[in-house]
Amino acid sequence: MPQTDSLVAPRVPGTLFTPAFDRFFRTHERVMWNFSSIPFEKIDLSLITEDDINALRAAMLVESHNPVYTRVLLDYFRMDHEMAAFVVTWSYEEMKHYGVLRTYLEATGLVDLVDLERELNETRAGPWGDIESQFTVAQSFSYTMLQEELTGLFYQKFARRTKEPVLRNILTLVGKDEFRHCQWYLYKAKQVLSRNRHAREEVEDLLLRFEMPGPSFIQEYGKHGYAMLKVAPPDANSFRQVMARVGELTGRTHWGKLATDPIYVRKLREEWGMEPREVLSLP
Numbered sequence: 001m002p003q004t005d006s007l008v009a010p011r012v013p014g015t016l017f018t019p020a021f022d023r024f025f026r027t028h029e030r031v032m033w034n035f036s037s038i039p040f041e042k043i044d045l046s047l048i049t050e051d052d053i054n055a056l057r058a059a060m061l062v063e064s065h066n067p068v069y070t071r072v073l074l075d076y077f078r079m080d081h082e083m084a085a086f087v088v089t090w091s092y093e094e095m096k097h098y099g100v101l102r103t104y105l106e107a108t109g110l111v112d113l114v115d116l117e118r119e120l121n122e123t124r125a126g127p128w129g130d131i132e133s134q135f136t137v138a139q140s141f142s143y144t145m146l147q148e149e150l151t152g153l154f155y156q157k158f159a160r161r162t163k164e165p166v167l168r169n170i171l172t173l174v175g176k177d178e179f180r181h182c183q184w185y186l187y188k189a190k191q192v193l194s195r196n197r198h199a200r201e202e203v204e205d206l207l208l209r210f211e212m213p214g215p216s217f218i219q220e221y222g223k224h225g226y227a228m229l230k231v232a233p234p235d236a237n238s239f240r241q242v243m244a245r246v247g248e249l250t251g252r253t254h255w256g257k258l259a260t261d262p263i264y265v266r267k268l269r270e271e272w273g274m275e276p277r278e279v280l281s282l283p
């Protein structure tokens with residue numbers, strides 16, 4: 001991760017570190033869900049499909065890498081009291097995602113626990129940050145914003161698809177957390193954009209090249225990535241939602257520029273099977 005200008009905001013008495021973090025943390029306390037309230041004993045095994053289990057396992061593996069990236073981020077942001085406090089709170093919520101998905105998976109009795117343990121150990125030992133460490137701060141916040149948005153969309157779609165009520169409830173709760181995380185990174189990315197005139201070009205460059213990478217820390221990501229796509233395939237609505245978020249970050253003029261870029265248009269047709277005219281109408 002790059003070293004750049006400090007983003008530390010001035011102190012406002014009576015707020016928790018900064019007004020923005022104060023709002024984020026108060027919302028976190030108001031909407032946080034309790035692990036203890038999840039009725040794992042009420043899982044209806046007759047409603048779970050193999051696709052549910054495979055996608056759940058894949059998502060859980062991604063979430064399980066939490067301590068590795070938390071360590072990197074805390075080290076980087078240690079002098080920035082707002083971001084350090086955010087990372088700790090965020091990490092707590094991401095730990096709950098990993099924990100609740102793993103607990104559900106084990107509670108179904110449908111996975112081999114020894115094999116699961118082995119896969120989790122391999123994942124936890126895998127690297128993080130090969131791509132992220134190349135980014136500027138503006139790119140890093142924008143990239144994470146998009147990842148959180150796409151992750152939120154994944155959980156939202158998966159929740160609508162599954163027939164098992166306990167799983168649907170868990171996925172809905174986790175998805176809401178991811179959308180809140182996205183909002184935070186949107187705020188941080190906007191903050192950098194307002195302070196650094198070069199940042200807009202950096203962000204545009206990132207957005208044009210953005211791909212959801214197969215996490216390098218997961219063995220067999222091809223298999224797990226497919227399992228997640230199967231329960232939450234990309235569609236025009238998700239694309240519009242992501243582009244609307246990009247518009248919030250870069251402004252409508254720049255949104256239009258990105259939305260009509262030949263790279264995007266080609267990617268839409270060839271990789272996503274979407275017709276640009278249909279999905280690129282302004283949100």
Ligand SMILES: [Fe+2]
Pocket residue numbers: 063093094097178
């Ligand atoms: Fe998460």
Ligand SMILES: [Fe+2]
Pocket residue numbers: 094148151177178181
């Ligand atoms: Fe998240």
